[in-house]
Amino acid sequence: MKRYFILLIIVRFSLQLSAQEWVVAPADAALKSPFAFTDSTRKAGEAIYVANCKSCHGDPGKNNAIQLVPIPPDAASVKMQANTDGAMHYKLIQGRGPMPSFKNTLSSTDLWRVISFMRGYNPKYVQEVALPTIAGAAAQNVSIKLDWNKASGQVEASLTSLKGQVSQPVAGAEVKLFAKRYFGNLPVDEARKSDAAGKVAFNFPKDLPGDSIGNVQLIVKLTDEVAYGEASAEATLAVGVPTNRPALTAPRAMWGVLAKAPIWLIFAYLLAVLTAWGFIAYVISQIKAIYRAGSKEQL
Amino acid sequence: MSQNSKDASPDHGNLEHGSTNSRRDFFKNFGLFGAVAAAGGAAIYSGYNYEETKPGANFVRVLTADNRIIEVPKEGFKDIKVDLNQLQKQGREGLKGHRFVMVIDLAKCRNARKCITACQGAHHLRPHEYHINTLVMQESEHTAPYFMPKPCQHCDNPPCVAVCPVDATFKRQDGIVLIDNERCIGCRFCIAACPYSARLFHWEEPLMAEADKGTPYNVELNVPQRKGTISKCLFSSDRLREGKLPYCVSACPNGVYYFGDENQDSVTNGTTKETFRLSELLKVNAGYQLMPELGTKPRVYYLPAKNRLFEFKDDKDPVKSI
Structure with missing residues (x-):
């Protein structure tokens, strides 16, 4: 009876697990890679896979994933390969439970490279590449220049693309500005679209700390990678507040070592010690004086 | 015969002429060769000289700690050998220009305990030895319980x-408080002094004592651990040196931890x-510190447990509900 009961529980839980399907909206699932998967994209994808995915999913086709609950599926497995390219892309972006979201860590292009790498383990796979959009055809090889407009307090980016030999402004492209910090990139202002002259002006906060001379390393990125490809630029501009705070060990404190001890403590201690020894020395000198006086009387 | 001799004499003369010519030619050729050799050598030497002195040849681009690319002459290079002295020195000094802070969002903690296992794995601790632990909190009878990760502050x-009577535990310029197991005498004064109960004492032989034998002691990792000494949360100083987030912070699946630099806000x-x-x-989130009234000035901030994202099964008894 007990055995049946346990069996019933197992069946119930396995049903529940299978019921927790990761549903992807049809629009997201229909998304296609903007570029064709080639050996070079697979190679680039492999490097990204090894750095970000391998620790849990293991090597594709070797079924050596880490034993989590649920076990991360193998990249070459039927279950994984049953996803459309768009569904894979969506799941990489969203994450669920122990599977982290790669929205802020990997670019869309890098995600497609990883998918390209995983598809390399499916001999039946035939890729459908997204049709290039009109904007994409119009503007490739976009280059961005960053500048600091001191008068308006804005950081200005100008977007140009090379068409043949002539550089043209890129209008209507969405760009994001980030300030590089020690552990990540801090978004500054909102995403903005370039005007007809290809210019974008970001409002820069007046109180963002820079380095000792106020320099901040800025990164500007085009958000629509499908239309424009990967385009970003970095520049170090003196837009921040010069920050040169003293080390936290600079002030003197009662931290057990003489080098750190407060001056008043060193003085008070020395005074106490000198007073004590001085008193002893005085007492000894008095005893000596008494002894001398005694020996004179005897004479 | 005479014809022959006549014939022979010019031949002879030719021969002699030829031989003087060849001597001259030899010297001439030798001179030419020497000149070519000298010119070639000079060219190679000047080329070498140019390569040696040309700008940028002897310089290497280096990224500084404050993210600036500078060029450094090759002569100034010094290989860093990771030895005990080096580890101790860099561990004592800390990272210049930083003030590390941690923010813990209590609203998101669901007691996944991934931070704890990641920490124990990195610092070679037993399952019951915690540098960080999640506590079950309930302010009063009718308030909702919540989980609270508590590292060293x-x-x-x-x-x-x-x-500390022996300068074993110390503060660094980047704000991190570390413990040097090689100096620690195990008096446990610091355990008594810490109002946050953030320290643990190794009563028994450390977990990986055998495996860690011979590895140089890293004060930024507290590995190898030592029996009879103190160990505590180190803000993963070894990872911060590489610009990576601490073990617990990157292991959390629920987005509880924020880590960063106060100097960079x-x-x-x-x-x-x-x-x-x-x-x-x-x-925005009404962040607070633990027991600020003690004047300890903690570097860990908490965001209140509002809008808890999970349900306790039994709100009355949080311990039973886990």
């Missing part, structure tokens, strides 16, 4: 450092890797 005015979430302004995050 890395105080700016650390009572543990003040009481920014913190990065370990799960989503999103970066925020520290001042704004604390202001």
Whole structure:
């Protein structure tokens, strides 16, 4: 009876697990890679896979994933390969439970490279590449220049693309500005679209700390990678507040070592010690004086 | 015969002529060869000289700690050998120009305990030895319970450092409080002094004592651990040196931890890797510190457990509900 009961529980839980399907909206699932998967994209994808995915999913086709609950599926497995390219892309972006979201860590292009790498383990796979959009055809090889407009307090980016030999402004492209910090990139202002002259002006906060001379390393990125490809630029501009705070060990404190001890403590201690020894020395000198006086009387 | 001799004499003369010619030619050729050799040598030497002195040839691009690319002459290079002295020196000094802070969002903690296992794995601890632990909290009978991860608070005015008689536990310039197991005498004054109960004492032989034998002691990792000494949360100083987030922060699946630099006014979430302004995050979410009235000035901030994202099965008894 007990055995049946346990069996019933197992069946119930396995049903529940299978019921927790990761549903992807049809629009997201229909998304296609903007570029064709080639050996070079697979190679680039492999490097990204090894750095970000391998620790849990293991090597594709070797079924050596880490034993989590649920076990991360193998990249070459039927279950994984049953996803459309768009569904894979969506799941990489969203994450669920122990599977982290790669929205802020990997670019869309890098995600497609990883998918390209995983598809390399499916001999039946035939890729459908997204049709290039009109904007994409119009503007490739976009280059961005960053500048600091001191008068308006804005950081200005100008977007140009090379068409043949002539550089043209890129209008209507969405760009994001980030300030590089020690552990990540801090978004500054909102995403903005370039005007007809290809210019974008970001409002820069007046109180963002820079380095000792106020320099901040800025990164500007085009958000629509499908239309424009990967385009970003970095520049170090003196837009921040010069920050040169003293080390936290600079002030003197009662931290057990003489080098750190407060001056008043060193003085008070020395005074106490000198007073004590001085008193002893005085007492000894008095005893000596008494002894001398005694020996004179005897004479 | 005479014809022959006549014939022979010019031949002879020719021969003699030829031989003098060849001597001259030899010297001439030798001179030419010498000139060519000298010119070639000079060219090679000048080329070598040019390569040696040309700008940029002897310089290497280096990224500094404050993210500036500079060029450094090759002669100034010094290989860093990771030995005990080097580890001790860099561990004592800390990272210049930084003031590390942690922000813990209590609203998101669901007691996944991934931070704990990641920490124990990195620092070679037993399952019951905690540098960080999640506590079950309930302020009063009718308030909702919540989970609270509690690492060392890395105080700016650390009572543990003040009481240490042998300078084994110390504060660094980047705000991190570390313990040197090689100096520690195991008096446990610091355990008594710490108001946050952040320290643990190795009563037994450490977990990986055998495996860690011979590895140089890293004060930024507290590995190898030592029996009869103190160990505590280190803010994963070894990872910070590489610009990576601490073990616990990057292991959390629920986005509980933010870690960053107060000098840069920014913190990065370990799960989503999103970066925020520290001042704004604390202001908007009413961030607070643990027991600030003690004047310890902790470097860990908490965001209140509002809008809990999970349900306790039994709100009355949180311990039973886990």
